[in-house]
Amino acid sequence: MKSLIRFMFVSMVVLTSGAAPAFADLKIATSLTDLASVAQLVGGKHVTAQSLCRGYEDPHFVPAKPSLMKAIQHADVFVSTGLELDAGWLPLVLPGSRNPKIQPGAKGFVDASEGIDVLEKPSGTVSRAEGDVHPLGNPHYYADPKALEVVADHLADVFSRLDPPNAADYAANAKAFDQKMEASLAKWSQQMGPYKGAPVVTYHKNFVYFAERFGLKQFGTVEPKPGIPPNPRYLSDLADRMKTEGVKLVLYQPYYNADPCNQLAKRAGGVAVKIATEVGGVAGTDDVFSKFDVLVSSVAGALSGKSGGQQ
Amino acid sequence: MSSPRIAALSVACARSFTFALAAVIAGMMCAPEIATAQTSSMFSNLANPAIGMNALFSGLAAHNLNQPYGMQFDEAEISLISVVDPYWTFTSNIVFTPDGVDPEEVWVRSIKIPSIQLKLGKIRGTFGKHGLLHTHAFPFIQAPIVMSNTIGGEGFKDPGLEASWLTPLPWFSELTGGVYQAVGPDDEHPLDLGSSRHDNVPYLGHFKNQFDLGGETTLELGQSFLQGRGSDGHRHAAWGADATVRNVPATSSNRHGWILQSEYLQKGSFVGGSYDREQDGGYASFQYRLSQIWWAGIRGEQARKSFTDFVVDGAGDPVAAKVNRASANIAWMPSEFSFIRFEYSHAKADAGIHPTDDRIAVQMSYTIGYHPAHAY
16 A cells, blocks of 8 residues: 555656646757757747757758767757758657657657748659659748748747746747848848849759749759769759850858869859858858848849859 | 565565656656647658668679579568657568568667667667668678677577666766567577576666767767577677767768777677687778768678688588688769679688688669668
């Protein structure tokens, strides 16, 4: 009988402690630096947010180091990019953390792509004959300022559910985030205005959300298919087409091979510019706002012919 | 030990067990988690499990072996992975070979216990480094000779239960303990753990620590121990130690990097109160990623008192020898889902009718469907 009472008492104590939400300092971990930036801005002083992928790292190929598992062992929330962008490494890191709060299906697991207007959703057969395609649609939505407003609102809801006493702060922070993003977007749209319809080539199809938002034309990609490196014949053909169509700008992130981009730009008589579509990708991109400041300046500068961007 | 002391100890154990059971059950039943948990999966949103298949083909030209040169089908591995319910995930790898079908791995993993992970089923025991790899993930076509002479060419694979604890230390420090079914020696089980005595519960211990040496390089150290009673009545054991230094440049994680790895394994038995070392050996390898699609590697190894395919006597029967072998390979990986690699190896043995062995091997791997990422 004593054992039974002890069993019930221990169960109640542990259950009670487990049921209590973490009121102070939610520990947020994310797949991407942009998501960490949004989480920090929405969470304010009530959260600490860190990204497992660094801004200059390819988010498709983050090495699933055990130290990443350790880093999220005690996280309260994990924000995944979703749309299978992190599917190559997150299925190792999440279970390895032994943290039940952030496993898929738990309250602390967030798919940040929920509510996003996803582009390039495959409408027909999905096949790896087309390369390493994303079957749920293009996951690089964080290159669109408006998409991050959706993420901010989503995270405010999540944080409020997990930490009700600070719900008003989260809602206010999200509202402030949206307002600042709208004001910034007006400024960025003005900067990009003269270049509507300008064609660009990017290394990977991770610029389509930015192109869609600001009216640029995605002319082609340096890689012939997602995940497949270019060969000389492909680059030669693409350079010829760029010349014919007057395409002068090749954009690539710091984690892609600059050599084929520079070769392509040289053959096409254009310029290759290193850009950051992720926070922390290049210097001066410490949060999502400064990231877009630098990104818009780089692209607009390169399209104007006055600046080579951050080569 | 006197009866009262035994009784007192039994009561204490019962209380401790009750306390621990209560804590574990309560921990697993975190009410708010259950209330919202769904059987959603990060692998698939559908009712079907994530399905994938890998096929391996190879060719071997080895002068000393009594077999024709040419290509052969090695294996096809089908994997089914999904979430069982809010408490468990399920993984299975069924391997089809020319010799038959092997349910190589069929296990469930807990997802609700903080800091501890349970694996239950037919599992790949957490022993060493190379022994954790699937065949298509071997860094070289041929496994190190010491593997098939200690814990098994493809590692230690038996039904059992493992618990791994991610310790509170500030770096990744994992302590794993496991108990397994008693299985006697055969081609896949060089270690005899097959005693039918009731007290024979083979057990394993593994300690792994990983340190970040800056943002791009890691050091991993592991120690493993496995012991049980054999069908001969004696205790048999294997132990191992491994060290891996790995570099993955942050801005070219899918184009460059290198892995320096070494491992030592030993098998022995306790007879007449003393330990008898039977087979042992180790390897050191270096793999270098030349580009997104090219890998190259070299490996040196030694195995003592060990058996391997080319070390035979005049009648063609295997004999034990000290074998030194050097291997070099190069792999072409046009995508993440296929590769072809070529390998040359040169070996020397101090017994048998072939003092040296030279061979060339080629291997092709193709993967379709869902395939989980390989461990770091």
